[in-house]
Amino acid sequence: xxxxxxxxxxxxxxxxxxxxxxxxxxxxxxxxxxxxxxxxxxxxxxxxxxxxxxxxxxxxxxxxxxxxxxxxxxxxxxxxxxxxxxxxxxxxxxxxxxxxxxxxxxxxxxxxxxxxxxxxxxxxxxxxxxxxxxxxxxxxxxxxxxxxxxxxxxxxxxxxxxxxxxxxxxxxxxxxxxxxxxxxxxxxxxxxxxxxxxxxxxxxxxxxxxxxxxxxxxxxxxxxxxxxxxxxxxxxxxxxxxxxxxxxxxxxxxxxxxxxxxxxxxxxxxxxxxxxxxxxxxxxxxxxxxxxxxxxxxxxxxxxxxxxxxxxxxxxxxxxxxxxxxxxxxxxxxxxxxxxxxxxxxxxxxxxxxxxxxxxxxxxxxxxxxxxxxxxxxxxxxxxxxxxxxxxxxxxxxxxxxxxxxxxxxx
Amino acid sequence: xxxxxxxxxxxxxxxxxxxxxxxxxxxxxxxxxxxxxxxxxxxxxxxxxxxxxxxxxxxxxxxxxxxxxxxxxxxxxxxxxxxxxxxxxxxxxxxxxxxxxxxxxxxxxxxxxxxxxxxxxxxxxxxxxxxxxxxxxxxxxxxxxxxxxxxxxxxxxxxxxxxxxxxxxxxxxxxxxxxxxxxxxxxxxxxxxxxxxxxxxxxxxxxxxxxxxxxxxxxxxxxxxxxxxxxxxxxxxxxxxxxxxxxxxxxxxxxxxxxxxxxxxxxxxxxxxxxxxxxxxxxxxxxxxxxxxxxxxxxxxxxxxxxxxxxxxxxxxxxxxxxxxxxxxxxxxxxxxxxxxxxxxxxxxxxxxxxxxxxxxxxxxxxxxxxxxxxxxxxxxxxxxxxxxxxxxxxxxxxxxxxxxxxxxxxxxxxxxxxxxxxxxxxxxxxxxxxxxxxxxxxxxxxxxxxxxxxxxxxxxxxxxxxxxxxxxxxxx
Numbered sequence: 001x002x003x004x005x006x007x008x009x010x011x012x013x014x015x016x017x018x019x020x021x022x023x024x025x026x027x028x029x030x031x032x033x034x035x036x037x038x039x040x041x042x043x044x045x046x047x048x049x050x051x052x053x054x055x056x057x058x059x060x061x062x063x064x065x066x067x068x069x070x071x072x073x074x075x076x077x078x079x080x081x082x083x084x085x086x087x088x089x090x091x092x093x094x095x096x097x098x099x100x101x102x103x104x105x106x107x108x109x110x111x112x113x114x115x116x117x118x119x120x121x122x123x124x125x126x127x128x129x130x131x132x133x134x135x136x137x138x139x140x141x142x143x144x145x146x147x148x149x150x151x152x153x154x155x156x157x158x159x160x161x162x163x164x165x166x167x168x169x170x171x172x173x174x175x176x177x178x179x180x181x182x183x184x185x186x187x188x189x190x191x192x193x194x195x196x197x198x199x200x201x202x203x204x205x206x207x208x209x210x211x212x213x214x215x216x217x218x219x220x221x222x223x224x225x226x227x228x229x230x231x232x233x234x235x236x237x238x239x240x241x242x243x244x245x246x247x248x249x250x251x252x253x254x255x256x257x258x259x260x261x262x263x264x265x266x267x268x269x270x271x272x273x274x275x276x277x278x279x280x281x282x283x284x285x286x287x288x289x290x291x292x293x294x295x296x297x298x299x300x301x302x303x304x305x306x307x308x309x310x311x312x313x314x315x316x317x318x319x320x321x322x323x324x325x326x327x328x329x330x331x332x333x334x335x336x337x338x339x340x341x342x343x344x345x346x347x348x349x350x351x352x353x354x355x356x357x358x359x360x361x362x363x364x365x366x367x368x369x370x371x372x373x374x375x376x377x378x379x380x381x382x383x384x385x386x387x388x389x390x391x392x393x394x395x396x397x398x399x400x401x402x403x404x405x406x407x408x409x410x411x
Numbered sequence: 412x413x414x415x416x417x418x419x420x421x422x423x424x425x426x427x428x429x430x431x432x433x434x435x436x437x438x439x440x441x442x443x444x445x446x447x448x449x450x451x452x453x454x455x456x457x458x459x460x461x462x463x464x465x466x467x468x469x470x471x472x473x474x475x476x477x478x479x480x481x482x483x484x485x486x487x488x489x490x491x492x493x494x495x496x497x498x499x500x501x502x503x504x505x506x507x508x509x510x511x512x513x514x515x516x517x518x519x520x521x522x523x524x525x526x527x528x529x530x531x532x533x534x535x536x537x538x539x540x541x542x543x544x545x546x547x548x549x550x551x552x553x554x555x556x557x558x559x560x561x562x563x564x565x566x567x568x569x570x571x572x573x574x575x576x577x578x579x580x581x582x583x584x585x586x587x588x589x590x591x592x593x594x595x596x597x598x599x600x601x602x603x604x605x606x607x608x609x610x611x612x613x614x615x616x617x618x619x620x621x622x623x624x625x626x627x628x629x630x631x632x633x634x635x636x637x638x639x640x641x642x643x644x645x646x647x648x649x650x651x652x653x654x655x656x657x658x659x660x661x662x663x664x665x666x667x668x669x670x671x672x673x674x675x676x677x678x679x680x681x682x683x684x685x686x687x688x689x690x691x692x693x694x695x696x697x698x699x700x701x702x703x704x705x706x707x708x709x710x711x712x713x714x715x716x717x718x719x720x721x722x723x724x725x726x727x728x729x730x731x732x733x734x735x736x737x738x739x740x741x742x743x744x745x746x747x748x749x750x751x752x753x754x755x756x757x758x759x760x761x762x763x764x765x766x767x768x769x770x771x772x773x774x775x776x777x778x779x780x781x782x783x784x785x786x787x788x789x790x791x792x793x794x795x796x797x798x799x800x801x802x803x804x805x806x807x808x809x810x811x812x813x814x815x816x817x818x819x820x821x822x823x824x825x826x827x828x829x830x831x832x833x834x835x836x837x838x839x840x841x842x843x844x845x846x847x848x849x850x851x852x853x854x855x856x857x858x859x860x861x862x863x864x865x866x867x868x869x870x871x872x873x874x875x876x877x878x879x880x881x882x883x884x885x886x887x888x
Binding site: 006007010011012014015017018019032033034035036037038039040041043047048049050051052053054055056057058061062063097100101103104105106175176188189192193195196199200244245247248249250251259261275277297352355356358359360362363366367369370371 | 505506508509510511512513516530533534535536537538539540549551553568570571572573574575576592608610611612613614616617618619620621622623624625626627628629630631632635636644646650653654657702703710711712713714715739740741742780781782783784785
C-alpha cells in the first residue's frame with residue numbers, strides 16, 4: 001500500500017468523523033495564554049468558526065485517529081466489514097493539524113475519536129498520548145473533546161479526564177435490544193458503567209483532600225453522549241425516555257440525536273432512506289422542554305397515540321393545542337411556570353416579561369418588543385389591548401401553523 | 412447653550428463615557444447636545460465645545476455595560492440615543508429592567524447587533540502566516556470586514572488567545588497589531604496582500620469532508636454564516652460546488668450496495684432454564700454472570716447489577732431491598748444515605764459491618780427519572796422472584812446462620828410474604844430451605860418517616876432488632 005499524504009489522510013479521517021453530531025466547545029473552565037507561555041484560551045461560551053452546507057457548526061477539528069476498526073456495528077461506516085478506504089494519523093500529525101489550525105483561528109480545539117484497533121486499551125492509550133503531547137509539550141489551552149472507549153482501563157480514563165475538557169461515550173441506539181442487534185460487540189451495561197465511572201470521578205473532584213487541597217479537575221465541560229435516530233424501530237417516547245434516564249443518572253451535559261444518514265457501503269440489515277432530519281429537530285425541541293421548561297415526558301409524548309412527536313408542529317404547540325382549556329393566559333398575572341408553556345415564549349422572554357411587568361401593564365406590542373414570537377403566542381395569551389377571542393378554540397388553529405398538505409407528485 | 416461633542420474613531424467608549432458623565436452631572440439636557448463622529452460632516456457650528464467639569468454621579472452598572480457595547484454600533488445616532496436614555500434613567504434607575512421601554516429596546520437591539528458582530532469576528536477572522544517570523548515568535552496577519560466598529564472591543568479576545576505570537580488584523584475601519592505584548596490600534600487601511608499559506612489547503616480539505624451531503628440545509632448555514640463574510644473565508648469558495656454535488660453524492664451513498672453480507676448472527680444467549688432455583692457455577696464466574704443478567708427488564712435501565720459484599724463465611728447476612736441511586740453508580744451495596752443510616756445504627760448497637768454479608772433482594776436499581784434526579788421505585792413480585800436466582804446462590808455460598816430481612820421486599824424474597832412488616836418485626840421466622848430469617852424495617856424507612864416522632868419510633872425498632880442480632884451472635888460464640 002502506498003503511503004498516503006497528510007491531506008489524503010485528513011480527507012479520509014474527517015469524512016469518517018462527520019457522523020458525530022457534537023461540536024460543542026462551551027462550558028469548560030475559563031483560561032487564557034496571557035502569560036505568553038502557551039497557546040489558546042477558553043471563554044466559557046463556544047465559538048462556531050464555520051458552517052458547512054449541512055447547516056452544522058464547525059467548531060472543532062473533528063477527526064478520527066484511525067478508521068480501522070475491529071468492531072462490526074452495522075450503522076457505522078467504519079465497521080470491519082465495510083470497504084471504505086482506511087488511514088491512520090500519527091501522534092505528531094494530529095498535534096500538527098490542531099496547532100496549525102488553531103493558530104490560524106480556524107477552530108476552538110480538537111474532537112478526537114477513533115476506531116478500535118488492536119484492543120480498547122491500546123486505542124485509548126494512543127488517543128491519550130496525542131492529548132498529552134498537546135497539553136504538556138505544546139502547552140495547548142484550547143478545547144479538547146475525547147471520545148472515550150467504554151472498556152478502556154480506568155487509569156487511562158482518569159488521565160483522559162484530566163487532560164480533556166469533555167469526555168463522551170456514545171450509547172449509540174435507544175434500546176439495549178437495538179444495541180445488541182446492530183452493534184454486537186458493544187455492551188449497553190458496560191457503556192452505562194463507564195458513564196457512571198465518569199460521573200463518580202467528576203463528582204469526587206468537588207471534595208477536598210484531608211489537607212484541604214482541591215482534587216485535580218476532571219473533564220470540566222462534563223460528559224455527553226449520542227444516540228442514532230431512525231436506524232431501529234424505536235418511537236420518540238422510547239428515545240426521550242432513554243435520554244431522561246441518562247440525564248438523571250449520569251449528569252450528562254447533552255444527549256445528541258443523530259438522524260441516521262445513509263452510509264456508504266452500508267450493511268443490508270438497515271434501511272437506506274433519507275435521514276429523518278425533521279424528527280431529529282423535534283427531538284431536540286422536546287429535549288429542551290424536558291430540561292428547561294418543566295415538562296414531563298408523559299406530557300410531551302402523550303399528545304399523539306403512537307408515542308411519536310408531531311412532525312408538522314413543534315412539541316410545545318402540540319401540547320398547547322391539546323390543552324386549550326388552560327389558555328388564554330394573562331401575561332400580566334400568569335405564573336412563570338405557565339408562561340413557559342406558552343408556544344412562542346422562550347426562557348429569556350418569560351424572564352423579561354416577569355421583570356417588565358413590575359413596571360407597567362404589558363400590552364401586545366410590548367411583548368412583541370420583548371422578544372415573544374407573537375404569531376404563535378397570540379392565540380394563547382391576553383395582554384393590554386389584546387384578547388384572542390374565539391381564536392384559542394378555533395378549529396383552524398392547527399392549520400395556521402402546520403405546513404399546507406403537499407400534493408403528491410405525479411412523476 | 413448647545414454642546415457639540417466629537418467622538419474619536421479609536422477610544423470611543425472612554426470618550427463617550429467621559430463626555431456623558433460631565434454633561435449629565437451638570438444637568439445638560441439631551442436637546443442641548445450634538446454628537447458627531449469625525450467622519451460625519453461637521454455641524455454648522457463646527458468643532459467640539461469645551462465641556463463642563465464632571466461631578467460625581469452614579470449610574471446603574473447594567474447601563475454602563477450596555478453603553479460599552481452600543482458605542483461600537485455603526486448607527487450615527489447611537490451616542491444621542493444613549494445620552495437621551497441616560498438622561499431619563501436619572502429619574503428612574505429601575506428603568507433598566509423594563510424591556511418594554513421603546514428607547515431601551517432600541518439600545519438593546521444595537522447592543523445585540525454589536526455582540527453578534529464581535530462574535531462573528533472571533534469566529535471568522537482567518538490568519539495567514541507571514542514568512543518573516545522567528546521560531547520562537549511567529550507572525551500572522553488577517554484581513555477582515557466587520558459590520559460595526561468591533562475591532563477595538565474584540566482585540567482583547569485575540570490577545571488572550573494568541574499571546575505567544577505576533578499578529579495583525581487589518582480592516583477598512585481600524586487595524587490592530589499585537590507585537591511584543593502590546594496592542595496597537597491605527598485607523599483603517601486598504602486590503603493588504605497576504606502571502607499564500609499551506610495550511611489553508613488542509614483546512615479547505617477538512618471543510619469539504621466534514622460536510623455530510625445527505626443532510627443539506629443551506630438556510631441553516633447562511634443564517635449563521637451570512638454571505639457578506641464569505642469573501643474573506645478561504646473555505647467558502649468551495650460551498651457552491653459542495654451544494655451542487657450534494658444530491659449526487661447522497662444518491663451515490665445510498666446506492667452503494669453492501670459488498671459483504673453480515674456474517675454476524677446475533678446468537679441470543681439461551682435463557683436460563685427456569686426449573687433451577689439458583690445460579691450455580693464456579694464462584695469467580697458469579698459476578699460476571701450477574702452483570703449479564705437479563706432475567707427481568709430492570710437491567711435495561713440500571714447502570715450495573717450490585718452484588719453482595721462481605722466475608723464469605725459470615726454468620727449473619729443482611730438483605731435489603733435493592734440498590735439505590737448511589738449504589739447503582741458505585742456498584743457496592745449500602746453506600747448511600749440508607750447505608751449510612753444502617754452503619755450508624757449498627758455501630759450504636761455494637762455490630763461490625765465488616766463481619767456481615769450485605770446484599771439486596773433485587774440486584775438492579777429500579778427508578779423513574781424526575782427532572783435531574785432518579786426516584787426509587789419498588790420492585791414488583793415478578794422482579795423479586797426472578798432475582799431470587801441470585802440471592803439463593805449467595806445464601807448457598809455464604810451459608811449464614813441468620814438472615815436479617817430489612818423491609819418488606821427482603822421479607823417477601825426470603826419468606827414469600829412481604830405483608831405487615833411492622834407487626835412481624837423482631838420475630839424470627841423459619842422456612843424450609845432457608846436459614847432462620849429475622850424481620851425488621853429497612854433503614855430507608857427511617858429516612859422517609861413523615862414526622863420526627865415516627866422516625867424515632869422506627870429507629871427504635873431497627874435498634875432493638877439489630878441489638879437482638881448482636882445478642883444472638885454473642886450467645887453463639
